[in-house]
Amino acid sequence: MAHGIKEADSMFSVRSMPWHGLGVVLDDYPKSIDEALEKAELTWAVNQGDVFVALPPQEGMPGIFVPQMESNLVQAANWRANIREDTSEVLGIVSNDYKVVPNRDAFLWLDALLGGEIEIETAGSLGNGRRVWVLAKIPELVEIGGDEIARYVYCANSHDGSMAVTAAATDVRIVCANTLGWALSKSENSPRTYKFRHTGDMAEKLGEARKVMDITLNWNAAMKKLGDELAREAMSPDRFDKKVVRPLIGFTEAQEAEMRDADRKIAIRNREDNRELLNALFNGTAPDGDTTGNSPGTKWVAANAVAEFADHFRRVTKRTDQVQRSFEDQNLKQKGLDLVLAA
Numbered sequence: 001m002a003h004g005i006k007e008a009d010s011m012f013s014v015r016s017m018p019w020h021g022l023g024v025v026l027d028d029y030p031k032s033i034d035e036a037l038e039k040a041e042l043t044w045a046v047n048q049g050d051v052f053v054a055l056p057p058q059e060g061m062p063g064i065f066v067p068q069m070e071s072n073l074v075q076a077a078n079w080r081a082n083i084r085e086d087t088s089e090v091l092g093i094v095s096n097d098y099k100v101v102p103n104r105d106a107f108l109w110l111d112a113l114l115g116g117e118i119e120i121e122t123a124g125s126l127g128n129g130r131r132v133w134v135l136a137k138i139p140e141l142v143e144i145g146g147d148e149i150a151r152y153v154y155c156a157n158s159h160d161g162s163m164a165v166t167a168a169a170t171d172v173r174i175v176c177a178n179t180l181g182w183a184l185s186k187s188e189n190s191p192r193t194y195k196f197r198h199t200g201d202m203a204e205k206l207g208e209a210r211k212v213m214d215i216t217l218n219w220n221a222a223m224k225k226l227g228d229e230l231a232r233e234a235m236s237p238d239r240f241d242k243k244v245v246r247p248l249i250g251f252t253e254a255q256e257a258e259m260r261d262a263d264r265k266i267a268i269r270n271r272e273d274n275r276e277l278l279n280a281l282f283n284g285t286a287p288d289g290d291t292t293g294n295s296p297g298t299k300w301v302a303a304n305a306v307a308e309f310a311d312h313f314r315r316v317t318k319r320t321d322q323v324q325r326s327f328e329d330q331n332l333k334q335k336g337l338d339l340v341l342a343a
Contacts, residue, residue: 010041011124029119040123045085092160106157130160145231146294164195176291178308230300243343281305306336
């Protein structure tokens with residue numbers, strides 16, 4: 001969500017989410033997608049229009065214009081403009097086979113998936129509507145590793161052609177509000193993320209998304225098994241530092257040798273700062289206080305220290321980047337989990 005908040009964007013959160021304190025704060029959870037779209041002001045439509053280019057090219061690049069006929073305009077036959085209906089802003093230029101997925105259609109299947117249990121935690125748009133998202137909470141806590149875990153389904157869509165419709169199941173460790181987005185490739189659980197492009201039969205793909213996520217929501221048995229096993233396996237601070245932290249954030253000697261001296265000094269300083277923070281998270285001495293939970297000094301805390309670092313402490317340029325990072329970028333968390341399992 002690197003586009004950031006712009007003037008035509010809107011969103012809500014319930015009782016102020018820890019990941020992002022932006023938008024309107026609601027006292028109660030919307031109980032349906034339609035209610036959530038209304039609260040988040042996402043009821044607008046996206047229409048498609050023709051794309052014209054100016055000939056001859058100006059300053060070496062053809063300009064893209066909203067549809068209008070002039071003598072020097074030639075239609076780009078294989079391209080269409082996605083136009084936000086209420087603001088008339090062009091959100092993106094897409095190919096002819098691209099199909100617009102309306103905001104309601106992109107998220108309505110969550111109603112059928114979660115039924116009367118659905119509680120919408122947050123929803124909104126970024127980039128003046130180029131990206132939209134919904135985060136639904138399942139009102140059911142699971143105890144893993146002695147800690148309470150809340151379950152969520154995250155769904156995002158774009159209208160500028162930058163991403164497929166994406167749905168993902170995720171969990172949040174209440175003690176520090178970090179999202180547990182591990183793929184758990186070493187277990188037998190189903191994939192937790194479903195993506196499909198804006199082409200082909202959209203109704204069929206949305207139906208498939210519901211089936212996949214319905215299966216995925218039952219992954220808690222695998223998650224609980226792994227978490228409980230990690231909580232029973234002790235890990236010392238020294239082992240965490242050597243076997244997890246250093247491989248996770250360190251540069252190889254070859255990479256360091258290729259850096260300019262000034263860049264090398266900055267990189268080493270940043271690496272040491274991150275190393276100190278990760279160790280503090282594991283030891284319960286981080287800036288936000290002790291978030292080690294009920295199984296201190298274990299591999300469970302080690303894996304969660306990495307997740308907490310990924311969600312809250314990695315350097316970002318915008319608060320909205322933190323939302324995207326928490327739910328979409330899971331590479332660092334998965335690498336950390338793999339290191340913990342191998343330690």
